[in-house]
Amino acid sequence: MSEKKQLTPSAPVSNFIRTIIDADLASGKYTHRGWGGKPGAAKAHANTPADPAKIRTRFPPEPNGYLHFGHAKSICLNFGLARDYGGACHLRFDDTNPEKEEQEYVDAIIHAVQWLGCDWGSNLYFASDYFDFMYEAAQYLIKAGHAYVDQQSAEQMRLSRGTLTEPGKDSPWRERPAEESLRLFDEMRAGQHGDGSMVLRAKIDMASPNINLRDPAIYRIRRATHHRTGDKWCVYPMYAYAHPIEDALERITHSICTLEFQDQRPFYDWLLERLAEGGLLDQPLPQQIEFARLNLTYVVLSKRKLVQLVNEKHVEGWDDPRLPTLAGGRRRGYTPEGFRLFAERIGVSKADSWIDFAILEDCMREHLNEVAPRRIAVLDPVKLIIDNYPADQQEDCHAPNHPQKPELGKRVVPITRELWIEREDFTETPPKGYFRLFPGNNVRLRYGYVVKCTGCDKDAQGKLTAVHCEYLPDTKSGTPAADKVKVKGNIHWVSVPHAYAAEVRLYDRLFKVPHPGAGDRDFLLDINPDSKKTITAQLETALRDVKPEDRFQFERHGYFVADMRDSKPGAPKFNRAVTLRDSWQK
Ligand code: ATP
Ligand code: MG
Numbered sequence: 001m002s003e004k005k006q007l008t009p010s011a012p013v014s015n016f017i018r019t020i021i022d023a024d025l026a027s028g029k030y031t032h033r034g035w036g037g038k039p040g041a042a043k044a045h046a047n048t049p050a051d052p053a054k055i056r057t058r059f060p061p062e063p064n065g066y067l068h069f070g071h072a073k074s075i076c077l078n079f080g081l082a083r084d085y086g087g088a089c090h091l092r093f094d095d096t097n098p099e100k101e102e103q104e105y106v107d108a109i110i111h112a113v114q115w116l117g118c119d120w121g122s123n124l125y126f127a128s129d130y131f132d133f134m135y136e137a138a139q140y141l142i143k144a145g146h147a148y149v150d151q152q153s154a155e156q157m158r159l160s161r162g163t164l165t166e167p168g169k170d171s172p173w174r175e176r177p178a179e180e181s182l183r184l185f186d187e188m189r190a191g192q193h194g195d196g197s198m199v200l201r202a203k204i205d206m207a208s209p210n211i212n213l214r215d216p217a218i219y220r221i222r223r224a225t226h227h228r229t230g231d232k233w234c235v236y237p238m239y240a241y242a243h244p245i246e247d248a249l250e251r252i253t254h255s256i257c258t259l260e261f262q263d264q265r266p267f268y269d270w271l272l273e274r275l276a277e278g279g280l281l282d283q284p285l286p287q288q289i290e291f292a293r294l295n296l297t298y299v300v301l302s303k304r305k306l307v308q309l310v311n312e313k314h315v316e317g318w319d320d321p322r323l324p325t326l327a328g329g330r331r332r333g334y335t336p337e338g339f340r341l342f343a344e345r346i347g348v349s350k351a352d353s354w355i356d357f358a359i360l361e362d363c364m365r366e367h368l369n370e371v372a373p374r375r376i377a378v379l380d381p382v383k384l385i386i387d388n389y390p391a392d393q394q395e396d397c398h399a400p401n402h403p404q405k406p407e408l409g410k411r412v413v414p415i416t417r418e419l420w421i422e423r424e425d426f427t428e429t430p431p432k433g434y435f436r437l438f439p440g441n442n443v444r445l446r447y448g449y450v451v452k453c454t455g456c457d458k459d460a461q462g463k464l465t466a467v468h469c470e471y472l473p474d475t476k477s478g479t480p481a482a483d484k485v486k487v488k489g490n491i492h493w494v495s496v497p498h499a500y501a502a503e504v505r506l507y508d509r510l511f512k513v514p515h516p517g518a519g520d521r522d523f524l525l526d527i528n529p530d531s532k533k534t535i536t537a538q539l540e541t542a543l544r545d546v547k548p549e550d551r552f553q554f555e556r557h558g559y560f561v562a563d564m565r566d567s568k569p570g571a572p573k574f575n576r577a578v579t580l581r582d583s584w585q586k
Contacts, residue, residue: 076343333561333577
């Protein structure tokens with residue numbers, strides 16, 4: 001990514017999905033479907049949307065974890081298409097797996113999607129709302145000869161499924177009469193059979209080259225309490241069965257998912273066509289379109305691994321600023337605009353690829369640079385004493401709030417005899433090219449005076465305790481004589497009597513290698529042990545009464561946010577979102 005694109009999204013860049021939608025709109029594929037308002041399905045569900053929309057997409061998370069940066073790609077894509085085409089994007093919880101799902105995750109997902117700036121209007125749905133319809137649809141499939149109850153053990157079913165090169169074998173129960181399957185299916189629902197003792201399978205083709213069409217299971221028995229339906233059900237639909245039905249009932253036009261579902265598409269189409277044949281669904285049916293998921297270096301984007309990081313306490317919860325969850329990114333100081341810019345910049349394609357974490361960081365920097373006021377913070381403070389400056393004197397210096405936005409004005413930063421400066425801004429033995437403080441050198445105190453370094457104090461262990469200098473009284477920034485003395489070094493500082501100490505967390509990447517857990521390696525071994533450093537910094541007065549989530553550029557250090565949980569006005573705590581420049585490329 002060398003050339004920079006504009007921060008404000010311009011006209012959307014076309015991609016293969018937009019090409020499909022353009023063609024569908026041109027051919028009128030979906031226009032007769034009653035988008036003007038009236039649901040036309042033979043079996044319209046109570047949830048069938050009535051709002052007009054030219055296209056319908058959806059973001060369908062399973063509420064079994066918090067959303068991660070990969071989901072942001074999918075969210076921006078689906079909601080972005082709906083926005084650009086005058087369509088609607090649904091937020092739908094794919095809650096068909098009661099064991100792993102929780103209300104906490106539902107709430108977190110809603111917050112994250114809202115935070116990203118996406119609006120689903122009244123189109124909020126739950127797959128569990130369709131359980132009755134799905135059950136009836138399964139009964140229909142049995143009656144029509146498209147499904148049967150199989151009593152083989154899971155192991156037997158696995159063995160008879162065949163391989164990529166060998167066809168599978170028909171189940172001995174495959175040809176049982178429909179009435180028998182129907183009765184057994186009702187008994188399954190009524191709780192008369194044990195978990196795993198039987199499943200309902202679609203009857204398609206055990207010899208299909210696509211293993212997903214070899215009589216896939218569509219219902220299983222699970223005695224588990226569901227976070228929404230409680231104990232109403234002990235049979236639950238399989239994801240591959242539930243998802244197409246959810247799409248069809250909601251009148252989704254373009255069902256966009258990641259590439260791993262490509263092999264499921266024939267079943268998706270088979271199922272919807274069978275149900276439409278039976279009058280349970282309306283034509284035209286939704287179409288599934290696959291795109292390449294986001295793979296991002298230096299993080300893991302798999303809920304299973306994220307759950308592990310949280311449960312095993314490698315991080316401090318789901319919103320740990322190091323975690324690539326949207327809740328973590330938010331706490332870290334990343335912005336919705338930064339994520340949207342990122343999604344736009346990486347685009348969508350059918351080809352799997354890796355995106356460098358630095359691209360995400362660049363997007364955050366770009367947005368933060370626009371919106372973050374500048375402030376001064378000394379992260380590793382040591383005293384600078386201006387020996388020729390009167391101890392009882394104080395003068396106002398003026399620091400711009402945003403160098404590219406003069407309209408944001410300047411604020412007063414007082415200068416006094418004793419200042420805090422960065423420890424690394426002084427050395428007794430300067431390497432070549434070091435222009436900051438060393439004995440005999442002149443340096444500008446940014447927005448203040450030029451000072452000449454005269455020496456330093458050390459304690460018994462030889463540790464630096466103070467730096468000494470003398471100021472040149474007619475060099476104050478903004479005065480006519482300011483430029484009389486040329487200096488190469490320019491350092492930031494805060495006045496000791498005006499500064500105050502605050503906790504600052506310096507976050508770095510959670511993993512120390514680009515591909516954590518590559519090969520068979522345990523990804524936990526790749527955790528970066530230095531991903532969090534907590535320090536006490538000296539901050540300028542203007543940083544005292546900030547609100548949680550206020551974001552700033554600390555000059556020369558990077559972008560920081562007042563922590564949304566721990567920060568209080570008067571007692572802020574800051575998280576570093578991103579440094580000013582990438583330090584990992586070298
Ligand atoms: P994971 O693979 O991380 O466990 P998931 O796919 O099981 O996630 P879902 O809740 O099913 O998570 O995902 C909701 C939507 O987000 C799906 O449409 C899925 O395709 C999409 N999605 C998940 N991960 C990514 C990713 N890395 N890049 C783009 N889209 C993604
Ligand atoms: Mg999934």
